[in-house]
Amino acid sequence: MNTVSSFNRRDFLRLSGVTCSGLILGFSAEAETSSPENFNPDVFLTLEPSGTIHIYAHRSEMGTGIRTVLPMVVADELGADWDDVDIRQATGDKKFGSQNTDGSRSIWKFFDRMRTAGATAGFLLNQAAAARWNVDPSTCRRDASHVIHKASGKRIAFKELVGEAAKLPLPKADELTFKAPEERTYIGKGKKVVDFADMVSGKAVFGADIRLPNMLFAVVERSPVLGAKWKDFDKEAPLKVKGVNQVVTITPYKAPHAFQALGGIAVLADHTHAAIKGREKLNTQWGTSEHDHYDSDAYRDELLATAEKEGTVVRHKGDYKEAIKGLTTHSASYYTPHLLHQPMEPPVATADFKDGRCIVWAPTQNPQAAQDAVAAALEIPASQVTVHVTLLGGGFGRKSKPDYVAEAALLSQKVGRPVQVVWTREDDIQHDYFHSVAALKLEAGLDKKGYPEAWSMRTVFPSISSTFAEGVVQASAGEMGLGFSDLPFDVPHILCENGPAPAHVRIGWLRSVANIQHAFAIHSFVDELAAKAGIDPLAYLNRVIGRDRKIDLKAEGADYPNYGAPLEKYPVDTARLKHVLNTAAKDADWGRQLPVGQGQGIAVHRSFLSYIAIAVRVRVLGRKVVIEQVDLAIDCGLAVHPERIRSQMEGSVVFGISLAMMGKATMKNGAVDQSNFHDAPVARITDAKTKINVTLVQSEAPPGGVGEPGVPPFAPALCNAIFAATGKRVRSLPIKEHDLSEA
Amino acid sequence: MTTLTIDGHVVETDEKDMPLLWFLRDKLQKTGTRFGCGKGLCGTCTVLVDNHAVRSCQFPVFALDGKKVTTIEGLSEHGDHPLQKAWQEKNVPQCGYCQGGQILSAVALLNSDPNPTDEAIDNAMVGNICRCGTYGRIREAIKSVQGGSQ
Ligand code: FES
Ligand code: FES
Numbered sequence: 001m002n003t004v005s006s007f008n009r010r011d012f013l014r015l016s017g018v019t020c021s022g023l024i025l026g027f028s029a030e031a032e033t034s035s036p037e038n039f040n041p042d043v044f045l046t047l048e049p050s051g052t053i054h055i056y057a058h059r060s061e062m063g064t065g066i067r068t069v070l071p072m073v074v075a076d077e078l079g080a081d082w083d084d085v086d087i088r089q090a091t092g093d094k095k096f097g098s099q100n101t102d103g104s105r106s107i108w109k110f111f112d113r114m115r116t117a118g119a120t121a122g123f124l125l126n127q128a129a130a131a132r133w134n135v136d137p138s139t140c141r142r143d144a145s146h147v148i149h150k151a152s153g154k155r156i157a158f159k160e161l162v163g164e165a166a167k168l169p170l171p172k173a174d175e176l177t178f179k180a181p182e183e184r185t186y187i188g189k190g191k192k193v194v195d196f197a198d199m200v201s202g203k204a205v206f207g208a209d210i211r212l213p214n215m216l217f218a219v220v221e222r223s224p225v226l227g228a229k230w231k232d233f234d235k236e237a238p239l240k241v242k243g244v245n246q247v248v249t250i251t252p253y254k255a256p257h258a259f260q261a262l263g264g265i266a267v268l269a270d271h272t273h274a275a276i277k278g279r280e281k282l283n284t285q286w287g288t289s290e291h292d293h294y295d296s297d298a299y300r301d302e303l304l305a306t307a308e309k310e311g312t313v314v315r316h317k318g319d320y321k322e323a324i325k326g327l328t329t330h331s332a333s334y335y336t337p338h339l340l341h342q343p344m345e346p347p348v349a350t351a352d353f354k355d356g357r358c359i360v361w362a363p364t365q366n367p368q369a370a371q372d373a374v375a376a377a378l379e380i381p382a383s384q385v386t387v388h389v390t391l392l393g394g395g396f397g398r399k400s401k402p403d404y405v406a407e408a409a410l411l412s413q414k415v416g417r418p419v420q421v422v423w424t425r426e427d428d429i430q431h432d433y434f435h436s437v438a439a440l441k442l443e444a445g446l447d448k449k450g451y452p453e454a455w456s457m458r459t460v461f462p463s464i465s466s467t468f469a470e471g472v473v474q475a476s477a478g479e480m481g482l483g484f485s486d487l488p489f490d491v492p493h494i495l496c497e498n499g500p501a502p503a504h505v506r507i508g509w510l511r512s513v514a515n516i517q518h519a520f521a522i523h524s525f526v527d528e529l530a531a532k533a534g535i536d537p538l539a540y541l542n543r544v545i546g547r548d549r550k551i552d553l554k555a556e557g558a559d560y561p562n563y564g565a566p567l568e569k570y571p572v573d574t575a576r577l578k579h580v581l582n583t584a585a586k587d588a589d590w591g592r593q594l595p596v597g598q599g600q601g602i603a604v605h606r607s608f609l610s611y612i613a614i615a616v617r618v619r620v621l622g623r624k625v626v627i628e629q630v631d632l633a634i635d636c637g638l639a640v641h642p643e644r645i646r647s648q649m650e651g652s653v654v655f656g657i658s659l660a661m662m663g664k665a666t667m668k669n670g671a672v673d674q675s676n677f678h679d680a681p682v683a684r685i686t687d688a689k690t691k692i693n694v695t696l697v698q699s700e701a702p703p704g705g706v707g708e709p710g711v712p713p714f715a716p717a718l719c720n721a722i723f724a725a726t727g728k729r730v731r732s733l734p735i736k737e738h739d740l741s742e743a
Numbered sequence: 744m745t746t747l748t749i750d751g752h753v754v755e756t757d758e759k760d761m762p763l764l765w766f767l768r769d770k771l772q773k774t775g776t777r778f779g780c781g782k783g784l785c786g787t788c789t790v791l792v793d794n795h796a797v798r799s800c801q802f803p804v805f806a807l808d809g810k811k812v813t814t815i816e817g818l819s820e821h822g823d824h825p826l827q828k829a830w831q832e833k834n835v836p837q838c839g840y841c842q843g844g845q846i847l848s849a850v851a852l853l854n855s856d857p858n859p860t861d862e863a864i865d866n867a868m869v870g871n872i873c874r875c876g877t878y879g880r881i882r883e884a885i886k887s888v889q890g891g892s893q
Contacts, residue, residue, distance in 0.1 A: 208777070
């Protein structure tokens with residue numbers, strides 16, 4: 001990673017448009033200053049003679065604080081005074097590397113890159129100062145936007161050096177030096193999130209806040225069943241609604257749907273309300289689709305039946321079938337339903353197509369994918385598409401799929417005016433890229449004490465790959481690596497299989513993805529085994545994880561992608577796994593005496609290169625489950641911004657409460673049953689009453705992911721606690737569908 | 744003709760059934776008040792009408808004749824209402840989208856009950872969804888200004 005960008009520093013950045021405060025009225029393609037006096041040593045960084053240091057945030061802000069945290073890493077290595085830093089949001093542009101803010105990888109993928117940007121600029125500033133003072137550059141250090149000569153105490157501000165530094169040749173990678181951990185000023189401590197002031201005063205600019213002259217607001221009627229086309233609709237009636245301007249169609253997608261606009265009928269109006277009212281008058285008649293018969297209740301039975309049959313082997317260690325002979329066995333099946341993203345800000349995008357060029361503003365997790373989707377939809381080169389990234393009112397994976405951006409672009413091209421496409425909550429819920437419904441079957445052969453000698457599991461769910469290719473029924477290697485083929489248990493015989501499952505709705509990734517179903521099943525099942533053996537779950541789990549080791553998954557029969565990270569740098573480390581487990585247990589005062597009706601449950605899971613354990617204490621009153629205590633321990637390696645890590649952990653637990661207690665989407669005759677928060681509820685303040693206690697484990701390991709890994713262990717920890725309280729085992733989600741009052 | 748005061752400005756309009764939410768956002772270009780559900784279910788669009796928290800997606804403009812509306816943009820001149828300060832102090836926001844509505848619900852609560860119990864906080868805030876899950880910090884921020892609101 002430690003390579004210096006070959007970006008030509010005379011070719012100054014032209015990153016204009018969105019700042020994250022204040023409204024944007026109109027757009028100037030050349031708004032960026034490109035004064036020759038600026039010092040632009042790296043694509044991520046420009047220093048002005050005025051003293052302002054522009055740092056480009058190339059990842060999308062959806063609540064993790066990444067817009068603050070990555071620039072903070074640059075500033076630390078540079079030795080910048082944080083008050084001098086001006087953060088600018090980058091447009092979608094491959095020169096920044098991946099901008100796909102997804103997979104909890106912004107920090108681990110870009111930590112070294114950001115330090116390199118800061119160190120490169122710092123190296124040149126040191127050289128410029130040293131030349132002035134006629135001293136050795138290595139005797140200079142940097143602090144508070146000054147270069148300081150250690151021996152003499154001489155100081156000079158960066159801004160004085162900008163002109164000279166800009167003329168120096170870029171350093172080679174091996175010439176760069178980096179701060180030692182104890183010299184760091186911001187990394188590991190954190191800075192206040194730069195967008196807070198705007199967020200609490202209504203000034204922050206989210207997707208729907210773009211206002212362009214002459215802009216129309218659009219809502220689109222899309223087929224309730226994937227793949228159906230309209231037969232007929234009333235083109236005139238919407239026009240009678242005051243404010244409606246026109247009704248146009250968007251051509252249905254060509255399979256596979258991927259990130260294309262779904263297609264449908266758009267009502268465009270002077271304001272959103274008229275567009276919504278106009279759409280109600282369309283009276284659309286829809287044709288048939290191959291998915292007309294999709295019924296998610298029937299599909300559940302189908303998936304559970306598939307999970308009973310042999311599937312494709314994705315990991316085999318030892319000889320499961322031989323080993324299981326003669327052993328006492330225990331088996332169980334688990335089920336998780338389709339889940340919804342439901343970001344508070346529904347999808348929305350604004351596009352302005354003019355003279356073969358398209359400029360869009362969107363709350364997107366992946367501006368480069370949006371750029372490509374728009375280019376493909378409009379049949380123009382990607383170079384003619386500019387994607388400005390606004391703040392995201394939540395993403396959770398939904399907003400890395402730019403179908404809604406393509407819609408805005410297509411409509412703007414069609415009507416020759418800027419268009420903002422607004423998705424209502426109903427649109428969001430009914431046309432989501434749903435988290436996969438899933439069934440799992442687990443079986444263990446047990447030794448005399450009740451510990452597993454042999455472990456098998458089969459997972460069956462429609463794959464995300466079905467979104468990108470027709471006819472896919474098998475999960476991808478990537479999905480198998482999400483808490484399934486990487487089972488970290490010290491069991492001599494392990495067999496992991498995947499069964500076929502066709503998709504009947506759009507399938508997409510949701511915060512922590514297939515880890516949701518895998519962690520739920522695995523960590524519930526291990527709790528079942530502990531109960532069967534009559535052993536305390538914590539002790540049992542420690543023993544099943546086994547001795548300290550870095551698991552060689554290849555030798556254990558798995559082709560494990562490890563989230564795209566090298567296993568040498570990010571091994572599957574059982575010592576770290578047990579450490580967080582025992583930390584959470586200690587925080588929870590595990591094993592203490594509890595009143596009748598209360599219980600504790602625990603689960604530990606590694607995902608996105610981080611290790612997280614959660615202990616939950618519940619009180620069950622009739623059908624009511626009250627979460628009394630949550631203790632979470634995380635080892636994410638170096639904690640770059642501890643406060644934002646805690647905040648992500650708290651949010652992950654609440655996300656876990658939503659999905660475990662009440663989350664689901666169902667389909668009948670191919671169409672989604674739910675429509676808004678009344679029938680697709682998410683956790684409210686009354687569902688998350690208890691304080692969530694987060695312990696950050698001190699770690700020397702390189703940084704791992706944070707946005708997603710807090711989610712998977714919550715549901716099994718909660719269900720294990722319910723078992724401890726009631727003796728009832730919850731093997732399907734959501735919990736609210738179980739009557740826990742009758743034991 | 745409907746006359747109402749919005750963030751200290753007198754506004755006259757002949758819009759009738761347009762919900763206040765869209766009137767603010769699309770007619771007045773005041774986009775600080777946000778859309779989350781359009782059905783009174785999420786609280787994202789909360790504003791104060793004569794100091795009571797209401798869901799602006801549910802109030803047609805004509806129903807507000809003579810009323811005083813405060814949006815998150817008009818709550819304080821410099822974003823320094825005690826609750827806005829507490830929200831930053833306690834690092835409440837994640838994505839930030841729901842937070843304007845959350846703050847205004849909290850303002851209405853403290854106006855009527857300067858020292859709310861946990862239960863009173865629950866009752867006042869249960870209509871405001873935060874999908875990012877910032878509830879614990881919202882509760883802490885409200886408690887930190889108990890009795891300290893204007
Ligand atoms: S948008 Fe008004 S309550 Fe949800
Ligand atoms: S902070 Fe994101 S919805 Fe509340």
